[in-house]
Amino acid sequence: MSERVVWAYDWLVLRRPWLILLLVALLVAGFASQLGKIKLDASADSLMLQGDPSLEFYREISAEYNAEDFLLLTWQPPGPLLGDESLLPLRRMADELRQLEGVSSVVTVWDVPLLESPMVTLSDITSPEPLPSLDKPGIDRSLVLRELTTSPIYADLLVSRDGEITAVQINLERDDRYFDLLAERDGLRIKRDGEGLSSAEALELARAEAAFKAHTAMMLEAQSQLVESVRQIADRYRSHASIFVGGVPMIAADMVSFIASDLVIFGSAILGIMLLILALIFRRVRWVVIPLVTCSATVVVMLGLLGALDWRMTVISSNFVAVLLIMTLAISIHLIVRYRELHALEPDGDLHERVLRTMRLMATPCIYTSITTIVAFVSLVVSGIQPVIDFGWMMTTGIALGLVLNFLVVPCMMLVWPAGRPHRHTGTDTPMTGFFARVVDGHGTAILAVTAALVVLTGVGISRLQVENRFIDYFHKSTEIYQGMELLDSKLGGTIPLDIILEPLDMDEPLPGLEPVAGTRAAPVAEDDPFAGDSQDFAPPPGAADEAGDGWEDEWEDEFASDVDDFETAGESFTPSYWFSLQGMRELDAVHHFVDAQPETGKVLSLSTVFAVVKNLLGEDVGSVELALVQKSLPPDVSAMMVDPYFSRERE
Template sequence: MVLKKYVDFVTRHFKGVLLFMFIATAIFSYYSRYLTIDASAETLLLENDADLKLTREVHGRYISPDYLVIAFSPKEPMLSDATLTAIKSFKKDLLKIESVESVTSLLDVPLLQSPPMEISEVVKNVRTLSSADINYTQAQKELTTSPLYANNLVSSDFKTTAITVNLKEDAKYTELLSKRNAFLDLKDKRALNGKEKKEYEVAKKAFKAYVDSTKDDTHKLIEEVRSVLDPYRQSGELHLGGVMMIADDMISFVKDDIAIYGTAILVIMILMLWVIFRQVRFVVLPIVISFSAVVMTAGIIALIGLEVTVVSSNFVAMQLITTLSLVIHLIVSYREEYALFPRYSQKELIEITLKRMSVPSVFIVLTSVAGFVSLMTCDILPIIDLGTMMNIGVTVSLVAAYLIFPSVMMLLPKKEPVYIFDKAFTLNKKFAYIVENHGKKILLTVVAILAFSYYGVTKLIVENSFINYFKEDTEIYKGMQEIDSNLGGTTPLEIIVKFPDTQEKNNPSSENTQEGDELSEFAEEFEEDENNAQYWFTDEKRQTILKVHDYLESIPEIGNVSSLGTLYKAGRILKEGEDFDGLEMALMYNELPLEYKKILLLPYVNTDNNEARFVARIMDSNSELRRDALLKKIKQELQTEVGLDPENFKLVGMMVLYNNMLQSLFDSQISTLGLALLLLGGMFLFLFRSLKVAMVALTVNLVPISVIFGIMGVMNIPLDIMSITIASIALGITVDNTIHYYYRFREELQSDGDYLASMHRAHSTIAFGMFYYSIATIVGFLVLVTSNFIPTLIFGLLTVIVLLVAIVSDLLFSPYLVLLFKPFGTKK
């Protein structure tokens, strides 16, 4: 009844329907301009992650600004006048940028051994490379051998130096974030009352509005920094790095790929549609409908406030696949009806086409929605958003296809289709022949494929390496590699060690009875206030700090480690093997000028909280790096090797947060995949009213997922934040084909009850649409393998593999199982 009303309405009022769709597309096209791509660090974090809350608390206690890193490899010697002048000059230019708080270079760091001096002298007269009477030979030796600077500020060969651009804290962002998070913390403890709910909504909207208003600021800042550096590239190689830059460049790569490869895919699909159909109407219609569907979806998503993140960045490609499938099946069905009933009017042909294809198409979309609903059951916002986007997308695709296609066809005069490609295309008949005559070979092949997939799945790794997102000849890769290899690593890992509170405070000045008179005077001043830092730097703490520091340095995946242990080790060089005692450390803590204290002490110790901080930088380019395993190893060995109690240390920082997100994504995919299969089984059962059909369909749909994970494992392609959605894509493509084929097979079976004959007829009809849609999409997505952005390349490659496996599974393995088990029953 509903179907008849829809068909009557769209064929009678096609001009009004077309006008409505044109207006809707135009309106949503306007709002689609406000759809934003956000690949910032915040989108890669779990907002309800306890480690995120802890990281924010830690960063509030320490000098820990956001920063960019510049790797400079000058053409002239490092300490030559030309190089030092260049560093001084672009430091001056960098400081002119509004968002830059300070710039730390080798010109600014305190030199403790050039020449060696007593600490009491150092704090009164801190020397740097900018000092008038500095000895460059001594300075070079200190910079390349001191634990403070070697393989951190400068490379071991003294040919590369790091320049850190520290950014101003966004006080308003911090304030708004704190207000919002206060309500989130309260929600975790109890339900909010009416007043609190209103205040929470106000705080949430204020934070979102501010974030949106400053979204482009990071990109503008990075572009400003790059423009400052450009004139100095004649002085040597300059590479920009840092987590902020990586996130921003990812956005740029995604946007460029959408512009370049979106156009390329469009052109290639137009060519393929022309090759297949040889008529302008059947080339233009799929493109117009796909464009309308994607634009309307983008507008709706923008209107409801969703943002495209790294996790959901492939939603356009996924919707394009769905839309093309719907439209190409409509075209093939129309052409099939024309061949059967050439004397029918255009209206009659369209009515038959819509009546035949509407029901399976609706069930395809409902099944897809059921699958994507499973994504919305997890607690990870980017995954929930992806599920929402795809549910909106497939629904809009169905509406666009089944309103625009019949309306445009009603406007066009009836014209005989061109069947040149159809007559030359014989793969469908060959597949039918293989199903009929080589069933056992199909089964053995599937078993072999599943065995291969099982082996591959055992090799599958869940990993996320930003450096491997880019090709080796790209500027960002070179910069990350330079910083990773020569300047101590890329991604920061922070360890916070809390020291047990003690009732008695030991005066560390007694540790060394050979201090000079001047140190004694400092000690007397300190003793006037029992809360002074001299009581904090005890021998026991020093030993613990050095033990943790040495352990972290022993890990191959870690590059540079910075902590109080670094300063203690520098002291051993300065004091010819002896450690700084507590009084000397307290002297530096209290008397060192603030600008140097920010470099040597404040990032690594908080006496008020009785804790020390270690910043280890991970070698992101290490091919053996397994982040989750490394973090678990460190947690375990800090207890077993170092002897820390688990309650007295915490791992925080970007590496922990990214890893938490990745592991949560993986866990959610496993759980949601199981739920998706359960929901799909229910949909198959509802559609075909047969448990046997549902079981066969699910078996067929598992093949592409198994194959894709198997290939990823064998080819060492990690399951990361960019490829985590491939299972959803694989499932969506296969479900689409399975429903189309089974629905048509059942229809053919009703005529004579002959399974074998029905299989041949289904292959001679619906298989054309399945093949044509797969061919057009495969050739279009192959262009993605030329991208410089590795996730785009891998996504294109995996999508092509999924399409190939899906069509083979649905037209070989699926009909073989149908012939074997006869799930549709037999004619009585």
């Protein structure tokens, strides 16, 4: 350190210890007032990079399909699943859940339409009359259980194959305000990255980003309260069944609580360990208090900075307090040890000169150590993972802050605290370092051999390293997240959804980022469609039905008479989607079966599931007419459950 810098440091800091300590205390108090603004985040924005195309596409699809977040409850009674001892309390619990603010609907075995108990016809499905359900008087519950455990729709989703567990789906109200703010913010970001923003638009973007972050925090808090309310209701019914709560909102809420818990537990544990180690090593109150004050001030200022900047912590950065305490403590110990060495050499020397010499001698190694550590954490910024990037910047800022506060607080407290007597080693035992010195001096060859063996063993171990990213393993087996996910994954088809979007191939409009392998869109009607002659045109000219002759009337007058009229309404022309043609169905079936065959997948749902139900009702001879009827003539409530979640007219 140059003499000019030393002189300035001495004049500004060491000559005014009480003033410096007062200013640091005011700084700590000011940032402590911001601690209430600290927010913990488990939203998608905290986990993904800004402008991530996958996240943007997911949000686009969610908005297009009006996807709702939902919670899942598993219900496993000790007796028969469809017995009164199980169904009646299940209904009462569902009624209570429907009363919660933020819940749009609750789906249980009581609420789903039954298609095979007994078997219904396609005209029954397309008629405005409600389909039978479990509360229909006189319904055969054995047939219902068989349908629920074998149906392409309900098996492994609503009821487990063994008929012992059922799921309760709690659909959450769609937050339109969230999507409005998201669209406003992303629209301005796209314009900024493209043509640029005016000064007024830049201010509008800053306002939109702040409003979105504030609303996201409110939304996460509301979801956390809703999850807690659901758990409280579930607790009241655990005497009737074994219940676990699952779903993505529950996982997000619990992750936030885990972050808060980690901050308290790890921070408190590190402080306790620091107190114990400092007391054992130095055995002086002075050398215990000074490092603790310095470390605590660093953490309070850093946390207050996060709150003031609305810099949110995630599950990755939740342990940064513990890491920061350790890094700050290391510098404090370096300064204290060097001071004690100088004090032992010159016990009668001037206190001010001793402190100044300590800071001068330790400035370079402490700064070098801090810089190398900062470089290590800065390297996280290029990871491409948002929470890891945030953690890197937090630690970089915290280490720099800890270095500055160490060179302010530690020397000033040394100056204002009575020096006391110097430390002298009076024991007769050989220090531990002497033991290690003798081992190295007398067994050098053996140490080198052991080191070489460890290097070889390390190389073998590194070659066998595997990357594991099982989400369930992030949680302890005793947590409800782990237990619920394990049950849902093994019995009810899984917890974490994966959406696959299919579009008919079109050379003129390829999917973003993809190069089509095949040519143009396939014809809507396959050549081997058994009903090709009847499905070429769903809006025939007047008299076309008469020209078809009696064969048409004989074959379809019972099942589809009213439905065919739907296609022949005056002035109406209906063109069925490609996916509701025979060839589209076959393509969907192939994709569906391929995904379902993968060992990592649970329950797979798509339009192929709907087609499987139609085949169960009509047999395997299903053509484009029946598929078009499914698209056009289903009642709204049935279509909302069977078709709308998997089909978008705009994206076909």
